[in-house]
Every structure is written in C-alpha cells, then in structure tokens.
Amino acid sequence: xxLDLIGIDDNEAATRSLREWCQQLGYRTKDADGDxxxxxxxxxxxxxxxxxxxxxxxxxxxxxxxGTTPGYMSKxxxxxxxxxxxxxxxxxxxxxxNADMFEIxxxxxxxxxxxxxxxxxxxxQIDDSMAHxxxxxxxxxxxALE
Amino acid sequence: xxxxxxxDVGMDSExxxxxxxxxxxxxxFHVKALSSPERFGLRSRYNYTVTMAGTAEMRRIILIAAFxxxxxxxxxxxxxxxxxxxxxxxxxxxxxFDQDGSLYLEFVLxxxxxxTPSLWSTFVxxxxxxxxxxxxxxxAEFDDLIA
Numbered sequence: 001x002x003l004d005l006i007g008i009d010d011n012e013a014a015t016r017s018l019r020e021w022c023q024q025l026g027y028r029t030k031d032a033d034g035d036x037x038x039x040x041x042x043x044x045x046x047x048x049x050x051x052x053x054x055x056x057x058x059x060x061x062x063x064x065x066x067g068t069t070p071g072y073m074s075k076x077x078x079x080x081x082x083x084x085x086x087x088x089x090x091x092x093x094x095x096x097x098n099a100d101m102f103e104i105x106x107x108x109x110x111x112x113x114x115x116x117x118x119x120x121x122x123x124x125q126i127d128d129s130m131a132h133x134x135x136x137x138x139x140x141x142x143x144a145l146e
Numbered sequence: 147x148x149x150x151x152x153x154d155v156g157m158d159s160e161x162x163x164x165x166x167x168x169x170x171x172x173x174x175f176h177v178k179a180l181s182s183p184e185r186f187g188l189r190s191r192y193n194y195t196v197t198m199a200g201t202a203e204m205r206r207i208i209l210i211a212a213f214x215x216x217x218x219x220x221x222x223x224x225x226x227x228x229x230x231x232x233x234x235x236x237x238x239x240x241x242x243f244d245q246d247g248s249l250y251l252e253f254v255l256x257x258x259x260x261x262t263p264s265l266w267s268t269f270v271x272x273x274x275x276x277x278x279x280x281x282x283x284x285x286a287e288f289d290d291l292i293a
Contacts, residue, residue, distance in 0.1 A: 051237055057268050061237050079226035086229065086242035087250065090199060090208045093240035095233040107237065108256050109269055121204040122256055 001025075003114040005050075005058055012036040014050040014058060018114075022048075025116055043127050060108040060119075062126060065101045067146035078102075081140065089136075091129040102145060104130060149173060151261040155202040160184045162205060163198035166261075173263050175270070191274035200256070207255040209273050214293040215247025222247075228287055238276040249292060251277055 003021040008014045015036045019029055028041040037049035044064050051059040073081065078096040085094045093105045106126045110118070134141055151169040153162050160183055167186040171177040178187035180195070188194040192211045200206035219225070225243045232241050240252045253273040257265070281288050 055268075057272065059237070059272075076223050076227070079230040080222070082233070083226040083229045083242050086233065086240055086252075087244050090197070090206075090252065090254070093233050095230050097234050103234070105237070107254065109265065109272070111262075111265055111268065118204075118256070118258055121258070125200070125204050125206075125256070 001116060003119075004112065005052065005114075006056065006112045009052050009054045009056065011050060011052050014052040015048075018048065018050055018060070021114075022119075025119070040123070042123065044130055046123065046126070056112045058110050058112075058114075060110070060114070060122075061105060062108070062123070063103055063105045064130060065097070065103050066141075068096070068100055068102050069144055069146055070100075072144045075100075085133070085137065089133070091133065092126070102141075104133070149263050151266070153202070153205065153259055153261075155259070157202070159198045159200070159205075163196070166196070166198060166207065169261075170266070173266075188270070190270050192277055194270075194273070203258065205257055205259075205261075207257070207261075207269075209253040209255070209270070211251045211273070211277055213249045213251075215243065215249060216291055216293045219247070219291050225291065228284075228291070232280065232284070236280070238280055239273070241280075243291075247291075251280075 001024065003018060005014050005017060008017065019038045022029055022040060030039045030041060032039050032047045037047050040046045040048055046062045046064055048060065048062050051061060075096065082094040082096060095103050097103050108122045151166060153165060157165065163184055163186065167177050170188065176189035178189065180187055185195050185197045188196050195210045195212065197208045198205060199208060225247065229241050229243055242250050244250065253269065253276070255269045
C-alpha cells in the first residue's frame with residue numbers, strides 16, 4: 001500500500017495525503033501547531049510535513065523539538081553547540097529555533113511514491129539516531145533540555 | 147539490464163559506497179576516486195564528497211560540498227550564528243563550519259536495497275540547486291565567509 005503522490009505538487013495536499021496514509025498504516029497522529037504538518041505519536045513525537053515540487057519530487061521533513069532550560073546556555077553557546085554537532089555527526093540537522101527550542105530535523109527524499117517499509121525504516125532510524133545523539137551529548141542535553 | 151543500483155545485504159558501507167561510485171560513473175556522472183576508499187568525489191555543478199552509511203536495510207548517502215573559509219572572517223560566534231540561522235530558516239540542507247572555518251553543506255539520501263537513476267539524479271540536482279539558491283539568497287554572507 002504505497003503512498004501515491006503522482007501529480008501532487010502542493011505541500012498541503014501532499015502532507016494531508018501522507019497523514020491519511022500514516023493513519024491507514026496504524027500510526028497515531030495529531031495536529032501540529034500552525035500549519036498542515038502533523039505529529040506522529042510514537043517513541044518520539046515527530047512533526048512531519050512534505051515539501052513537494054512541480055517535478056513530482058517530494059521531501060518528507062521530520063522534526064523533533066525539545067524545550068530548553070532557560071539560562072543554562074546563552075544563545076551564542078547554543079549556536080556553537082549546534083554547529084559542533086552538525087560538523088561532527090552526519091545525522092540530522094540541529095538548531096536553536098526562534099522560540100529558543102532545540103530542533104532536530106531529518107529529510108527523506110522520494111519521487112512520486114513512498115513505500116511503507118521505507119517510511120517505517122526511516123522513522124526507526126531517526127529514532128535510533130536521536131537516541132544516539134542524546135546518549136553522546138547526555139551531559140549537556142540532560143541539563144539543557146526541559 | 148536494469149539501470150538500478152542494487153546492493154547486496156552483505157555489503158558493508160565501504161563496499162556499498164564503491165558500488166555506488168561505479169554505478170554513478172556508468173550512468174554518466176563524473177566520479178573521482180579519493181585516497182580514502184570509503185568515499186569518492188562527485189563533480190556536478192559543485193564538487194561533492196560522497197560517503198555511504200547506515201545499515202543494509204536502510205542505506206544513507208551523504209553528499210557534502212565543502213568550501214574553504216575566508217581568512218578575513220575570524221568571528222566564530224558569527225559563523226555559528228549564521229549556520230544556526232540557515233539551519234533554522236530553511237529545509238534545504240545542513241550547514242556547519244569546522245574548526246578551521248571551512249563551510250560544509252550536507253545532503254542526505256535514505257534508500258533501501260535499490261536506488262533508481264531518477265531518484266539519484268533528482269537528489270544531486272536538488273543539492274546543486276539548493277546550494278545555488280542559498281548562495282544567491284545570502285550572497286553577502288557567503289562572499290564574506292568563503293575564500
């Protein structure tokens with residue numbers, strides 16, 4: 001039961017289709033704040049959306065957000081910390097967002113269709129990557145994340 | 147003959163990366179061997195270093211374009227702030243500066259046992275377009291940061 005986005009070049013329509021498909025696969029979803037993105041509720045809460053373009057190329061973007069402990073690190077220290085992880089590890093993209101939340105983001109490129117196994121493996125792998133990161137930077141992140 | 151890249155389950159990342167390099171060359175990409183066998187060079191609109199990672203169930207191709215940092219720009223706080231801004235604002239790629247001030251732009255492609263030429267070509271094209279777009283959008287900053 002592949003997700004079929006043939007001819008869909010609109011972000012919102014593609015993301016809606018993805019959400020319905022996730023629900024059919026048995027994932028529990030809930031609304032995300034602000035836009036059509038949605039949350040897959042599992043080991044982590046991944047906020048998921050699709051970037052579609054006119055050539056039937058699609059990119060699934062999965063983001064996990066953590067609150068930060070006020071005052072633990074300055075913005076400059078957070079920026080350096082994120083740059084250090086981004087430079088050292090080839091997994092995910094890390095940043096401090098405008099709301100001073102710590103964001104981790106992964107992207108999955110696909111063309112017109114997405115098969116369930118690839119999607120499940122992708123979610124499993126980014127869960128594993130997240131666990132690795134939290135372990136690797138445990139001393140900093142336990143103290144810095146709410 | 148199928149044009150897909152098919153990787154055996156028993157291949158480790160280094161062997162899978164070498165298979166990718168050969169396959170990419172066979173379908174017309176400009177590929178260059180590097181001194182380190184686990185990666186290879188790819189010439190497209192930009193020069194990339196390509197590495198394979200992940201597991202047999204879920205391979206990960208990491209495409210990195212690197213640019214030397216400008217000797218005139220010595221503000222590590224400014225670089226980290228700029229990198230964070232780009233990483234926060236856009237879904238194009240991941241950018242980071244290393245300790246020498248060089249700039250890295252990283253793109254990642256996940257796939258399973260098989261990779262089609264169309265997905266690979268699209269991925270490389272999106273990387274080319276992404277870098278060009280970022281460079282245009284933040285030309286002043288890139289001109290200042292890159293040698």
